[in-house]
Each structure stands twice: as C-alpha cells, then as structure tokens.
Amino acid sequence: MKLATLKNGTRDGQLVVVSKDLSTYVPASEVAPTLQALLDQWDVLAPKLASIYKALNEGRLPQTKPLVPENAMAPLPRAYQWCDGSAYLSHAELVRKARNAEMPAFLYQDPLMYQGASDTFLGGRDDIEVADEAWGIDLEAEIAVITGDVPMGVSFSDARQHIRLVTLVNDVSLRNLIPHELSKGFGFVHSKPSTAFGTVAVTPDELQPHWDGGRLNLPVVSHVNGKELGHPHAGTDLDFDFPTLVAHAAKTRRLAAGTVIGSGTISNRDLSVGSSCIAERRMLETIETGKPATGFLRFGDLVEIEVVDPDGKTVFGAIRQKVVRYGP
Amino acid sequence: MKLATLKNGTRDGQLVVVSKDLSTYVPASEVAPTLQALLDQWDVLAPKLASIYKALNEGRLPQTKPLVPENAMAPLPRAYQWCDGSAYLSHAELVRKARNAEMPAFLYQDPLMYQGASDTFLGGRDDIEVADEAWGIDLEAEIAVITGDVPMGVSFSDARQHIRLVTLVNDVSLRNLIPHELSKGFGFVHSKPSTAFGTVAVTPDELQPHWDGGRLNLPVVSHVNGKELGHPHAGTDLDFDFPTLVAHAAKTRRLAAGTVIGSGTISNRDLSVGSSCIAERRMLETIETGKPATGFLRFGDLVEIEVVDPDGKTVFGAIRQKVVRYGP
Numbered sequence A, B: 001m002k003l004a005t006l007k008n009g010t011r012d013g014q015l016v017v018v019s020k021d022l023s024t025y026v027p028a029s030e031v032a033p034t035l036q037a038l039l040d041q042w043d044v045l046a047p048k049l050a051s052i053y054k055a056l057n058e059g060r061l062p063q064t065k066p067l068v069p070e071n072a073m074a075p076l077p078r079a080y081q082w083c084d085g086s087a088y089l090s091h092a093e094l095v096r097k098a099r100n101a102e103m104p105a106f107l108y109q110d111p112l113m114y115q116g117a118s119d120t121f122l123g124g125r126d127d128i129e130v131a132d133e134a135w136g137i138d139l140e141a142e143i144a145v146i147t148g149d150v151p152m153g154v155s156f157s158d159a160r161q162h163i164r165l166v167t168l169v170n171d172v173s174l175r176n177l178i179p180h181e182l183s184k185g186f187g188f189v190h191s192k193p194s195t196a197f198g199t200v201a202v203t204p205d206e207l208q209p210h211w212d213g214g215r216l217n218l219p220v221v222s223h224v225n226g227k228e229l230g231h232p233h234a235g236t237d238l239d240f241d242f243p244t245l246v247a248h249a250a251k252t253r254r255l256a257a258g259t260v261i262g263s264g265t266i267s268n269r270d271l272s273v274g275s276s277c278i279a280e281r282r283m284l285e286t287i288e289t290g291k292p293a294t295g296f297l298r299f300g301d302l303v304e305i306e307v308v309d310p311d312g313k314t315v316f317g318a319i320r321q322k323v324v325r326y327g328p
Helices: A035-040 A042-057 A089-098 A156-162 A175-184 A242-249 A278-289 B035-040 B042-057 B089-098 B156-162 B175-184 B242-249 B278-289
Strands: A002-006 A014-018 A024-027 A081-085 A113-116 A128-130 A141-147 A163-170 A221-224 A227-230 A259-262 A302-306 A319-325 B002-006 B014-018 B024-027 B081-085 B113-116 B128-130 B141-147 B163-170 B220-224 B227-230 B259-262 B302-307 B319-325
Touching: A002 A035, A014 A035, A014 A042, A024 A042, A035 A042, A081 A242, A089 A278, A113 A242, A113 B113, A141 A242, A156 A163, A156 A242, A163 A242, A163 A302, A163 A319, A227 A278, A242 A259, B002 B035, B014 B035, B014 B042, B024 B042, B035 B042, B081 B242, B089 B278, B113 B242, B141 B220, B141 B242, B156 B163, B156 B242, B163 B242, B163 B302, B163 B319, B227 B278, B242 B259
Parallel strands: A081 A259, A128 A319, B081 B259, B128 B319
Antiparallel strands: A002 A014, A014 A024, A081 A113, A141 A163, A141 A259, A221 A227, A221 A302, A302 A319, B002 B014, B014 B024, B081 B113, B141 B163, B141 B259, B220 B227, B220 B302, B302 B319
16 A cells, blocks of 8 residues: 655644555545554554555546645655665765775675664755755665564565565765764764655555565666756665664664665666766766766755666556755 | 553553652642643743642642652653753863773764664663664663753853753663764664663752753662662753753754653762662773773662662652563
8 A cells, every 4th residue: 555644734644544556646545544553553554545545446436536646745754764775785885985985894794774764854845955055965766674672683585574664765865074074973963954855654565576575676767957867776786685674773772663764876787777866976987087076966966766666557556756955 | 750650551640740859649630631741831821730739748638659769750741852961071181081082072062972772762661672682772861851842053151941841861871882882883773772761850949959951960770679870960061951962953854842861871970989780890900900890780780870869869750670581
C-alpha cells in the first residue's frame, strides 16, 4: 500500500491511504491517526489499511478525495531516528579520486553511516530554506526505508523482515560546511539541514517486482531547473543493501519503530547515467578538467527527484522543491 | 516543577507531576498524557501543571502516590532529537594531553557536537545492556536541557528562552568502538548506545538559585560500585553554556519541541574533583604513569550519578544502573 501524511495543522499530520497511481486518497483515521501510530502497532493495524488500499484501487470506496502533493508533509513528519548510510561506494570512490586520495579498504566492509536530525522532516513540495547561498546548497537523491522495532544485534538475514516502508529522500546538504564538520569527527550537525521526502511511503509488497527484499531496482531521476542531473539506478552498485544498513545501525542498540534508514546518494560506476547530487558532478568535472564547473544551488532554483516505473508511473510522487532564502 | 514519565506499558509512558523532594506524584493526564504532548503545547499547558505542582508541594492534593524511581522511564522516553555537545574543554584537553597531541584552537570557539540516537532512551534505573564487555563500556555524567521550538539561526541571547527543562544524563559510551568511528568522520553510531536519564526533568525556575539561565551551578557526583569516580562541578569550566549549545544546533535548521541538548562529560580543570567518566580517569593515569590502570565497566557493575543540592536533597533523582550482558 501507499501512505501519505497530509497537512492538517498538527505536528504529525493526518495519515491517509493513497491510490496506487497517487490520484486519490482516503483518510486512515479509523485505523491510525498518524504514521507513527501505525508503525507503533504495525502488525495489528497494517492489515486493516491494506484492505482499505485494495478497496480504494478497485474503486469500491465512495468518499475518495483528489491527492494534492503540495498538501503532503513527509510521510513521517518527525521521526525518532534517522540514520543515513553512504552505501553507493562509487560516490565515495569519486570523492577520493577528485582529491587524489586512496579509498580506505575498510569502507568496502564497513558502511559509512551518520545519525541525522529527524525532528523537522520536510514534505516533498516544501521549500528548502537556507540562510546563506555560500554554504553550498546541494541535493542528494536517495532511497530510504522505515523500520518497525529492530532488536539489538539483529542479523543481516533477519533485518529484512523489519522493513515496513520504502520512500524517496532529498538529503539536503550544505557542502561548504562539510569539510570543517568532518574534520571534527563528530559527524554532521550544520551541514545537514532538514531532509525532504517523497509524497508517499510504500510497502515492499507494493513495489514488486522492483523490490528484491534489499534494494529498489529502478532508476532515480534528478533535475535542477528542469535540466537532468542524472538517473542512476538505485539497484546498481549499491554496496550495502538495506538489511545490511539496518543491521549496521542496530549493532549496539535496538531501533524503535519509525526509524528511517537511508542509502546515501545514489551513484553508479557507469558515469554516463549522471549524478544524484551536484557535488558528484563537480568531482567528475574536477577529474576531467582539473576544476568544477557546475555551481551549487542558488535561491530560486528548482530541484526535482522522482522514481518512475517502466509503465511511466510515479512510484513515490515527485520531490519538487524550491530553494529559498531563510529569513526569521 | 518536576516531571517524570512512569512505565504504563506504552512507548511514551504516563506523564506525572513529582513533588520537590521526589517522594510523591500525581498524574498529569488531565493536562497532558505525555511529556511530548506537554512540550508540543508548552505555553498553554505548563501553567496548569505548575498549579498542580504547587498544590502537590503544599500538601493540598489528597490522591498522591509514592514515587518509585524504578518505575520511571526517561522523562522523554523517545525524542525527536538528541544533540550532545562536548562543552567542558578540560575533558578534550586531557584527551589530547594523554596522546601528546595539540588542542586545535578552533575548539575554543566552535563546540564539538554530535547527533545522537533518541529513539530508545533509558530510565535512570534501567539496566545498561551491552553484548560485549570488550567494547569498553563507560558512563558519562552530563547535564542536558530539553527545548521548545527553536527557530533556525536563533541568537545566543534568544536561545535561553527556549529552554523548557533541565535533566541529568548518563551518555553511555563504548570506548573501544570510538576510535574507528571517529576516524570515519561521520560521528557515533555504534559507540553510543541508548542514553539514560535522571528520574525527573526540572523547569529552570525550580532550580533557583543554582540555574543562572545558562548552566547548573551544582556538582554532579558519579560512583562505580559504590566508589566515587568524581564530583566535578557542572557550572565550572563549562566553556559553552546551554544557550550557546542550543544556538549551535539551530544554526542551519530549526529544532522541534522536545529536542534534547547535552553538555558532554562534565569535567573540571581542578583534577582533585575526579572525573565523570572512566575514560578521563584513564587519561589522567596515562599522563601520570604512562598507562591506564582503571578498567572500563564489567557486567554486574553498578553506575550511580546524582546531583545533590546544598541541603542534601536529590535534584533529578539518582541514575542507578547495572551493566548487564545483552542476550537476544
């Protein structure tokens, strides 16, 4: 099934069941008021919503409403945990190549992952508010999963069963703040402002045959101001699949229901597919010509990220965000 | 006022108003079912609870119950954000001194802060469950604040008004996993398992005259197996006060109500007061004799952290946790 959270003036919004083609919805309030409430009691409540979803797609529900993506918050507008991996190592390889550095061998066994801020997630059509263009505003197109309760020390093989939903992410990054924060070793605070999400989160069964239990086998297309930045394939060159990332996050502590685990910027070794972030394009330019040519995002720029299935249908709804100057 | 969250079989527990001496409580459910619900509408709801708190302390409420600290969850059992600073630079100075390294000058202007996991906070009497003693289990005694909504880019002077509650923290750390994670630059995932909290969170007005708007001016005493590890003063050598830490966290993004901001391990330059974590004691031993003598925590060890006011009264309730082997 496909689920969205609509703006209703509350912090957690209103959970709704969305039709497969994202055209209509019905409220889920009879079953669960919010996505977190659903995740908290998934095994009991999800089957009830699955019935509603089936009836909605079969046109058996009289009271449907048209879905307006601009009214959607992030599927989980505030979450108790957001861990973002860096699971496409071709991206990390390019980072190193652009600065003539060696790729550390351990990165092929041990995923990079940071704990991100999850208190203020953005809807897919919300503006990206940044105070200063000089911070180097960038998109990062990613896939993420939302988990149920995950026991501490879960095995890679068991981790798969705890994946409840899959969604699309724009992990907004402030590139020029990253080198200093990374040098401090404590991860990202300033350089990762609020993260944005696709219109809907989708259960793995609904993604068949494009979800193999560990990865989404579809390309993710990113545009800036209507010009394609790239369409790397989310299932290709994913060096750590989602069960591996979930198990990594849970090595020393349990994960509560509603934990969001991201893949990191989607990146393929076939460079002809382009990139999912401007930073990577700039690295490729640096490798080719000695210096970057593409600038980071400016106020007024439009970022679009979407997954479209082979039938041309949007899977998660397009992320479509304008970059605007933040003023208090 | 003093607030606690009692175990009631739900994920968020039951919010209760606790008497100043932590002996009795009354449910807050008429006003707010959970601490997050209170923080979400603080300005409207907090005055109502303050009236209940006053009546409770004046003995005007008939239906009080005795507070059993073992029944307390963390005041906020799951939070949308936990950012932990490293605001006592004497600790960072000792880290460098023990490995004969220079203290980077920028650390005196720019706080170290990491984004921690906030999905599974522990109550002050909950066990510390760890799978492997070899990970180097350690306590870290800290003070933390819980904020209301904080606007992006808040000034240091305005940040103060967004502090809603103050509490006590045991930022459990797995020391032997830290060097590798720090070398990756992405912060802590494995080396910071679930964080534990004092029995109650306390409003700043209630802490007078020991809260000056930016810091708690009381010592924090830590014991391991009944033996004092140290009693550094939380108001001394705090190089970045709480408004500064809140403003730091909010530089590029707003903070949602219920954000928890920690001070980092309390540490004083007067070494005679001892330490708030075993790692620091081991550094002092290394500086003195060339190698550490004190071992990290073992299964069965008891950790106690408490703030006692000059009248000998506990302020937040004692954190008292046993270290146990985690078994699935």
